[in-house]
Amino acid sequence: MVEFPLTGEQLALDLLNTRPHLGGEPVDLLATPEGLREWLAVQSDRLSAPPDTEVVREVVFAARELAAAAVAALRQGQVPPTEVLPGLTELQRAAPVHQELSWDGGVVVRRVRSGSAAQRVGAELAEAVAELIAGPVAGVRECESEDCVLLFLPAHPRRRWCSAQRCGNRARVARYYQRHKG
Ligand SMILES: [Zn+2]
Structure with missing residues (x-):
């Protein structure tokens, strides 16, 4: 079982959050076949995945690289590196969308x-990154x-932590010991 520390944000953020710091070390939760398979399963309501999930490894990693570069630049008010926006366009052009119309009483x-x-x-991932x-x-x-690098879009302006359980409580405990030491 691979534990994903934060999911349920926008899909593009969930994708970026597959590279958290755990115990102070950067880890890639998608590096193993199990990690990739389980992440795709977590995202199955908004991302299609084939039975053999390894066939999507390359595009998932490519989309994540592009997303990371774009988000890092834009959060600092900078223009994304030149290859990023064309890369996201290209990923979407490879699998265009059309509407399939049928009749079922309407x-x-x-x-x-x-x-x-x-x-x-x-x-699908490139579209999600574009939306973000x-x-x-x-x-x-x-x-x-x-030591936490997880990203989120706060629904509430006061949200400071990826999650209360993971980092909020840790911060409260640290403050408690700070106050009570000596
Ligand atoms: Zn955190």
């Missing part, structure tokens, strides 16, 4: 992506805990 519209399984996942970086990226915060 017109039914289904959004269908062409392309291979890997191309579809790459396009063309939208609310300026509001993305990094957890305030010293």
